[in-house]
Amino acid sequence: MVMKAFPWLQRIRAAIVLLLFALIPGLPTLGQNRLDLLFAYGSEKEEWITEATAAFNRAGIKATDGRTIVVKALPMGSGECMDRVASGSLKAQLVSPASGLFIKLANSESRTKTGKDLVPETENLVLSPVVIAVWKPMAEALGWGNKPVGWAEILALARNPEGWGALNAPQWGQFKLGHTHPEYSNSGLISILAETYAATGKTAGLSLEDIGRPEVGEFVHGIEGSIVHYGASTGFFGKKMFQQGPGYLSAAVLYENMVVEANSGKYSLPFPVVAVYPKEGTFWSDHPVGVVDAAWVTPEQKAAARRYIRFLLAPEQQRRALAFGFRPGLVDVALGAPIDKAHGVDPAEPKTTLEVPRAEVIRGVGRLWEKSKKHSRVVLVMDTSGSMNDGGRIENARKGAAQMLRLMKDEDTFSLLSFNSRLTWAMRSQPLTQGRTLAEKTIASLWANGGTALYDAILAAHEDLQKAPDNEKISAVVVLTDGQDTNSKTALETLMKAIRFDSEKNNVRVFTIGYGEDANREVLQKIADSTQAKSYAGTPENIESVFKDISTFF
Amino acid sequence: MSDEPKLTILGKLFLLLFLAACAAGAWWAFTPHSKGGVAGFTSAFNSSNPTAPTTKSPTDGNSTAKSSVLDAPAISSTGGPIEIGLAYGTEKKRWLEWAAEEFPKTAEGRGIQVNLIPLGSIEAAQAITAGDKRIDAWSPAADLYTETFARDFELKHSRPPIAQSEQLALTPMVFVSWGERTDAFLTHYKEMSFKTVGEALKAPGGWDGIAQKPDWGFYKFAHTHPSQSNSGLMALLLMAYDYHDKTRGLTMADILNVKFNSWMVDLESSVVEFPNSTGNLMKDMVLKGPSSYDCVLVYESVAIDYLKNAEGRWGSLRVTYPRKNLWSNNPYYVLNTPWSDGRRQAAAKAFMKYLMSEPAQKMALTHGFRPGNPAVPILFPESPFTTGQKFGLKVDLNGICESPKGEVIHNLLVGWNNNVRAH
Incomplete structure (x- = not known):
């Protein structure tokens, strides 16, 4: 009653309450509530x-x-x-x-x-069950729609040097398989478990003894040979597959929901994508x-x-x-x-699953994969122009590069090309089995001075990998630059023409990091896109995680 | 002359006014108005609906489902609202959540808030013995642990722990399997039992060997974890009774029998998973279909709760009763603890009485339980036991076994934990 008669009293009350919130310790403030x-x-x-x-x-x-x-x-x-x-x-x-x-x-x-x-x-x-996403015509060539298709058939095709020619479709070239990095991604871990099961012919009771058999390792190695590259994100794989078409990937281990998404009009697909539920069984992503x-x-x-x-x-x-x-x-x-089925999936599938192995067996499969995986040849192209001295850029870039090096396996090879106005091969094609310590020291010893011959450096690194192609390995150039090209003899058009990705003849991928505000992100994105790789925006704060993400592709 | 700063008269006045305002504000905030107390503070800034009671929805599930009665008048005879805690096994979750919501609406339940605390049987027994003051009543799935619990509690608190008890509802154990695969199984093995399930788990080539169905994969059977869920322990006991072909007098010698142990460990080592909750196991079976489980052993009540959900997904489910069976009698114990005073005990008793009442027992029946109140019929046209006959449900059972002694149960569990690989 009093409040109604004197509305200003309400305001005073509210002000007092606010004062108490602000000034009396122990009472919740707006932010703390x-x-x-x-x-x-x-x-x-x-x-x-x-x-x-x-x-x-x-x-x-x-x-x-x-x-x-x-x-x-x-x-x-x-x-x-x-x-x-x-x-x-x-x-x-x-x-x-x-x-x-x-x-x-x-x-x-x-x-x-x-x-x-x-x-x-x-x-x-x-x-969402884990499925093998395949372009519909390719799935049909595998027998999909007429008979159950399994991991073993797909993986045998992946190992076959004739590629699609083995199924009377030589026009599709090699069979290209994609799965993510098993240390970072669920679908990658599931892929290598399924590969190992297929290698043993089992669907349950996978043991450490099975994993230790030499033929199992050979089988897994054969499949991994058809991998285009790895990666941390299943989403990235799916997106790339649906954007780039069958020339990029014939099939990828994805989740059913991504096949649904692909067939929902989000992408302009050359063919529909279908989910193959492997007849031996799969796993649920639950x-x-x-x-x-x-x-x-x-x-x-x-x-x-x-x-x-x-x-x-x-x-x-x-x-x-x-x-x-x-x-x-x-x-x-x-x-x-x-x-x-309109979205490429079947609600009545899967009919069976593979047994989830014991934790120590899962770890054993991880170790087997490390030995059998497709290894990498990586050229790190590091900008050491004078501007890299600003704001701790060179120190953090060194830390990031060292992080990537740590995550690479002993069987990988590593080169380091530093550039300012001129190019310097600090290391060339060193297997990390012996060269890891030297690589660490070399990265730690980089310092900054001079201009930016970015295009010359990328071209030189690309040519170095391309002159001796090795399809048994993932070939990648990782470029870090903080500025625009100022000193190159190579024109951008010439560079783009030289590096354009061709799955049969030119399969070096160029990952680019635009480091800081002055980098030309647009050009770097174009370079990465034309080689079906990924471009990053780096800062001194995030550069370690950028290098870490790049390392998941190898 | 001191250098210390001094307040001007205006400053002193302001300080005085401020202190007076603080005191007035505090008086205003902490004296009951339309909402009362500190709640008034928070509601002024925080609540989109300041008059709403702090009722938790029944879907709040795992924490504590409260049927808040803050707006209800106090219990007439004793004065003031009261909260009690009921520790319970999650197989009764949906029924008890409904009951905790409905109870305060009755004359006997006005002013009583029942907090549901989901706990496994062993977990609950340990919590009560350790002095968990949230708990005033306990309703496990069965009375298998009661003997051990009562002994441990009395040792610690020098008093018997149970003031009053009732059997709320009954349910036996059942095998649940997919219709098409059940037919194929029975064609090959003739009957579904622990023996034939054990053989199917070891069949070379799995379903290829059983029914020439290689795309069905290996045979997949599951029950819950015996140390974490009462139905898992029931599974072990039924295996023991079935192996020794008896319904009474399961002894230590039976449990320690080498041949029994070898058979049991062999079967259990092929079980695909030991989930910690019967409801989650059954839910997983319905959601993932025959790809994940061909057959599970669960409470009949849980099976009934999910039979309809399965039909629109992977085809129909089939219920088969094991040759020997055990009742889960869902006891309700009003606890006689040092922290539960007369009022809380009375409230716990009132809730027990409500659960035994006809409306609550009828609701238990819709959730698949056989009523503990004999006045409530089980068979009538809409009863799940009538409509579910096509799934294999039946009311009359043979081969009901007695509940074994505590030491037998204990040793069976120890043997399982030592010898079976827990996934």
Whole structure:
């Protein structure tokens, strides 16, 4: 009554309350009245999670203590997600890699170290089987539509030197397979498990003894020979395949939802893409979500994280997941379009799965892959022009390059071409078995001075790899530059013509890093695109992670 | 003359006014108005709907489902709202969440908020013995651990832990498998039992050897983890009863029998997975279809809850009752703990009474449980036991086994943990 009679009293009351919030310690202020959660998850479901998380945050849902729950969702590779949370370098309260395999590995390691699971309980958010995405005419040549097609047939074709000629389709050239890097990506890990199963002829009970047999290693090596390159992101592979067409990849190990996406009009495809569900069995990408059991997760955050999980599993969000091509994780949401043949997938598949091996066998398969994988020849082209002295650029670039070197395998070869106004081969084609220490020292000794002969340097590095082609290895030039070309004799047009990718004759990929504000990003993007590689925007702060991402392609 | 700064008269006045304003503000905020207390602070800035009660939705699931009654008047006889905690096995999740929402709407339940705390049987027993003050009542899936729990609790707290109890609902164990594959299995093995499931798990070439169906892959069977879920322990007990072909008097000698152990370990080492929750196992079977599980062993109630969901996905499911069976009797214990006073005990008893009432028991039946209240019929036209006969559901069972002694259960679990590779 008093308030109604004297409205100015209300204003005074509000002002007093604001004053108390601002001045009395212990009372929640506006900024503190929220409960923040960090959610690290596999990037395959980024579009759905981004939309669902925005809806959750908009709803202003309260925690048990009355604070508003605010979720920050961070997409990344599944392997990286679990590694960073397990090491404590990323203090996420909840995680959702693409597959339970990563939870299994992380819990196994956590039990050894701490005696308890890192993520004790999980629920599946959405499902998507791992499939081999193949261009429809190529799938038909493999017998798809008339008979079940398996890993063994596809992988045998990958090993066949005649390529598509073995199936009376020589016009398609070599069979080119793509899968991601198994240390970083779920679909890559699943690919090498499937390869190993195919090599043993088993679908269950894979053992360390199986992995140790020489013919198994040879089989895996044969398949890996058809790999165009690796990579950290399944999404990147799918996108490249759908953008570049069958000349880039004949088939790739992807998730079913990506095949749905490809056939939903997002890309201009030369042919439809179909999902092959391997007859020997596949794995489900089951996107388990769980609350992290670590010292940095409070009981309130645990409860709030469970509330967020319930939100994602509610029918409304699950129906949205279906629209994005995922199979819902909720039985009450019926399976329907776009999980249908019109989108290249079959809701009645898969008919069987491969057995998930024990953690030590999975690790054994990883070691086998390291030995059998396609190795790399890498030329690092480093800008050492005077401008690299600004703002600690050269120091951080050295650190980044050293990081990439660490992630390369002993069987890889490494060259270093530094350039300013002139080119200097600091190292040339050194196998890292012997040359690792020298390479580290050489990188550490770079200093900056002079102009920028960028195009000359790229051309020289490319020619060096191209003059002795080696299809058994991934050939790549990694260019880091912080400025525009100022001193080259080579014109950009000449360079572009020389490096243009041709899967049969010219398969050197040029990865480019535009370092700092002055780099010509547009030209660098063109160079990377014309060799079917990737271009990055680097800064002294992110350069280590840029080099790390590039290393996942090798 | 001191160099210390001094306040001007205006400064003193301002400070005085400020302190007075703070005091007034604090009085205003902490005295009840339309909302009352500190809640008024937060609602002023934070809540889009300041009048909404802090009710958690039934889909809140794993944490604590609360049927908040903050707006309801106090319990008439005792004064003031009260919260009680019920530790429960998740196989009753959907039913209990419904009950916790409905109970406060009844005359007996007004002012009583039931917090549901999902805990596995062993986990709950340990928590109560350790003095978890959130828990006033406990409803595990079965009474298998009750003997051990009562002994441990009494040792620590010098009092029997159970003030009152009821059997809320009954459910046996069932094999659930896909219709087409069940037919192929029965053509080859004639019956579904632990023995034939064990043989199928070892069949060379999997389904190729069983039914000339190589694209069905290897035979995949699962039950829950015996140390983490009551239904997993039930699976082990049923194996033991079935192997020794008895329904009573399972002994230590039976459990330690070398041939039994060898057979059990052989079968269990081929089980594809040991999930920690029966509901999650059954849900996974429906979502992933026969690609992931050909057959699972779960509670009948859980199977009934999911039978319809499966039909539109991968074809129909089939229920088969093992030759020997065990009841999960879903006991409800009102606890006699040092922290649960007379009012909380009375509230826990009131909720138990509500769960045994006809409406609650009918709801239990829709979730696949056989009512613990004998006045509630099981067979009528809409009953899942009538409509589910086409899936193989039946009311009358033979070969019901007795619950073995605590030491037998303990040793069976120890043997499993030592000898079977937990995935």
